[in-house]
Amino acid sequence: MVFSRIRKSVRAMKNLTAVEDALPPDDSVVLDADYDDPPLVDAVHAAWGGDWSRAGRLLNATREGPDWELRAHHIAELAEAALDEDGWLRDWHAQAPDDPNVLVVLGEYLIYQAWEQRGAKYARYTSEDRFAGFRHYLGQVEPVLRRAIAANPADPAPWASMITLAMGSPGGRRNLYDEAWRHLARLDPLHRGAHSRALQFVCEKWHGSNDEMFRFAYHASDSAPTGSPLHTLPLWAWMELDCREDGRVLESAGAREAVNRALTVCPPDAPATYPRDRADRNLLVRTLFVQNRHTEAFGQLQALGVHATSSPWNIYGAQDPREEFITFRGAIKLAVAEEMP
Structure with a gap:
């Protein structure tokens, strides 16, 4: 048993080099950068x-x-x-x-x-x-x-x-x-942008309720055409709930389905179907990791390249969103390496 764990650890460390080579180095990560505009x-x-x-x-x-x-x-x-x-x-x-x-x-x-x-x-x-x-x-x-x-x-x-x-x-x-x-x-x-603001208005922490928030988010997604960023709105609603409730909110069947909706417009390791998708992908990185979907989370990291965004990390209370992104990035890289044969 001990030797089996040692072999697994050695293999993971070897795999980690290949995993890290597939992403830009941590020190190249930038927060909320607009230099491509x-x-x-x-x-x-x-x-x-x-x-x-x-x-x-x-x-x-x-x-x-x-x-x-x-x-x-x-x-x-x-x-x-x-x-x-x-x-x-x-x-x-x-x-x-x-x-x-x-x-x-x-x-x-x-x-x-x-x-x-x-x-x-x-x-x-x-x-x-x-x-x-x-x-x-x-x-x-x-x-x-x-x-x-x-x-x-x-x-x-x-x-x-x-x-x-x-x-x-x-x-x-x-x-x-x-x-x-x-x-x-x-x-x-x-x-x-208007839908994102409205989601805040109708959530429980402001002037609505959980029910109104989810009705709003799912109606927006269900009514939107293929490729619309509004398909990510239910995931942001689940994030709002997760920030305010104890328990394994993001591991629920509803949250998993919301992730799958978001992935239709933010496919891993591929261009999004709409511009300015980085905050959505940062949220997917965090949520996919929580759901133990490490390979998919890694695909989002590849699609993001060097781009971290303040949201959702600051919503979860991170004082340094870039550092929080890098922490999750490191955990995902290690998890992927450990899961590789």
């Missing part, structure tokens, strides 16, 4: 240098669609960039106060600022000072978003931001959520 990178760096014109040109390219998901991604990245330095955004708004591009970025930036003030803890662990900052910034959002909507009525992005505003408002503004969702269903019924 040069126009976005250029726009952010120019903005930090005081030149907002490239951000304007970047968003002009999607001002009338049809790639609303790309527009939403660029808006979010520019708004996040303004958290580090917002002078360029304030200057842009001052010089072009009716420009729908700057208005939608400003609205999203104010939402980000509100959450920066609030922090990520549950309400009972959040100080009144933090809530005061949260309310201060959130109270500025709706007029900005309404102006963005009036300036570019075809754009679903400000309505998606409105869902987050409704979620953060005291008691949850269900009427505002319903209004936003009605317009989103008309403008872009398959909008991934």
